[in-house]
Amino acid sequence: MxxxxxxxxxxxxxxxxxxxxxxxxxxxxxxxxxxxxxxxSPSPTASPTIRTITNDLATGSTKRALTAGSIGLTVNYWSDLAMDKWTAGANKPLSFSLTGALTPDDGQQVYLSKVSAVVAVSDGNKSLPAPAPIADQASITPGYLIKTPYSYSQTFVLPALDPKATSVTLDLTYELLLQSTPTSAQYAKQTATDTIVIAIAR
Structure with a gap:
């Protein structure tokens, strides 16, 4: 045991x-x-930075609704030059048309007395030399009649830019005159502004 x-x-x-x-x-x-x-453990790697360039005319045209007091503006922008031809060295036409409406509408007329554009050019990081401001001052008094069904159309041509340019920005100002009454020769001034950014093709 x-x-x-x-x-x-x-x-x-x-x-x-x-x-x-x-x-x-x-x-x-x-x-x-x-x-x-x-x-x-794998060491982290830095992701590349992707910079997107805004282009309001990427589809060939754009439409904006602006307001100035009781005046509503409908503005259409387009270019007869294809976007791949919008190179720094080319003459670049920007066309636009606008029409106005009143709310409330008591029968007064709406006139455009002046439209101007201040141009800014960028290479994506800093500002570059820009062309002089562009303007169209009405040649008739009190201005161009734009109340529906009437409209105003114009083309601003941007000249050659710095070869390093990647985009151009136009700050547009529309100076309007609103008739105080349907039979009055007195007018109230109103202003509408807009900004259009367009990419420069390489």
Missing amino acids: ISRRVTSTAIATIAASAVLLGLTGCGTPPWLDKGSASSS
């Missing part, structure tokens, strides 16, 4: 030792090894 107990105890001891040796041979699990985890 004593020899059997000794034998059983010896077998149990040998089995426990084998399990211990097996665990020792496996080493530290990867999820507990901080050193190996940090060394295998």
